[in-house]
Amino acid sequence: MTSAKAPPSFGCLTNAWAVLAVPILAFVLLLPVVTLSEPAGVQDAEDHPRPIYSSDPNDPWNSIFYCLFSRRIEYVVSDEYPEGAPFANLFPDSDRRVSTRTFNRYEVGDRAIDPLYPNFFNDTGALVVLRDPTYSLFAKALQRALDSDVPRSAMARAVMQSDLWSAYDSLCGEYRRPEDYEVEQHRRVLENLIGRLMRKIALTRGEIRSLPANYSAASETLPVPDIFDPNSGWIEVVWLPHRMHDQAAGYRRVTRVFLKPTRPPHNVQKFLNSQRNREDDPVADLDGLALVMQLLLIDSDGNPEVTNLTTDVQARLFARVGPGAIEHANILACEISRRRLLSDPASGGLVPEADDSPVFLPMAGNDYTFASRQTMKDGPPVQVHLRTRCALCHGEDLRQVMTFSFKMPPHFRVPPVKRLDPQGHEAADFVISEAKKRRDFNSLRPYFTAAVRRSDP
Secondary structure (H helix, E strand, O other), rough: OOOOOOOOOOOOOOOOOOOOOOOOOOOOOOOEEEEEEOOOOOOOOOOOOOOOOOOOOOHHHHHHHHHHHHEEEEEEOOOOHHHOOOEEEEOOOOOOEEEEEEEEEEOOOOOOOOOOOOOOOOHHHHHHHOOHHHHHHHHHHHHHHHHHHOOOOOOHHHHHHHHHHHHHHOOOOOOOOOOOHHHHHHHHHHHHHHHHHHHHHOOOOOHHHHHOOHHHHOOOOOOOOOOOOOOOOOOEEEEOOOHHHHHHHHOEEEEEEEEEEOOOOOOOOHHOOOOOOOOOOOOOOOEEEEEEEEEEOOOOOOEEEEEEEEEEEEEEEEEEEEOOOEEEEEEEEEEOOHHHHHHHHHHHHHHEOOOOOEEOOOOOOOOOOOOOOOEEEOOOOOEEHHHHHHHHHOOOOOOOOOOHHOOOOOOOOOOOEEOOOOOOOOOHHHHHHHHOOOOOHHHHHHHHHHHHHHHHH
């Protein structure tokens, strides 16, 4: 076996921007696979709970985070990483090439991802906590958190509840194993413990609305666009209310889309309607596009509420040659670090990423999960540059605008593009209505309503 320098550790960005109708990737390696480990001394190489919620290594909240997010990942790299050579075709008739050797790294998970990954069309991630030894550790940590009277900040409770909600949905999902009695017993125990803890740490509606806007805090030190200022020239829009990012997150997060016209339009509504299904350059009169994702929480009465907590910032800013052609599309991407947000709230907790930051390819066009294994031969995840992943959806020049790329059937009345108030949360109304329809959300409600009934005089 030949030795090779391992690729760099992963950065924060993991979710691609809005995607539609991207072909499913088939993973077919042509040469034998050899597994390599990262060299000694690589940061985060040790498998143990991290000080996310406190400096106490025995804090049950740190143990909960560890069980949900931390694990060792086997992956391959694209030929953008020469140290991965030799390479072979990713799938037949494709010019994308990946290493024939796999690499191992330890993933802490403190990034804008859902727990219990990978979970796209499978329960691989959920099985991690449904089987021992992790099951026993996780169940014990949840029970210790329920029994604890250690005070937690509103921000910590918000972040933890968001992760527990996602884990509950994953465990409560469609992938069941009736033939495995022990797994299904463990599933019921964990669902109950998670539901009870979510209720215990739930914020009131007033507390949720008082959570700070971490995007504003991050803008003090990061070059993020001032999208929430109504005088900045950025316009928040919605055309069709169904957004794939929202659906992929189980309607636990809200996607907000912003446009920056090259010049202030005389008629804003006419300008916005002109962006629908353009036949010419989709960004001919745009200087930028931005997508921001914000968390929903379940308040102490069992109702979903939107927050001001931003987890993802994904923007494309177009550098022009004079008043005409675009010279280059610049990527601006940031993701949340829970540890940074909780230990230094003034920072906003957002971490920037570069064009060549390492990320995973999605398995399919609507795959927003982390470290998805590829299809066909169940191949390992593929590491590429951030810009490469963005290009899968938005084209090599990054000019495709997925928000306005929906094709309507003949004689369909095309709705107008709606301008939203950037200082409000109008986009959340539809997401909340969809969340309330979900089976997993409704299975959580009894934990909250029962608590309300017990508190009645």
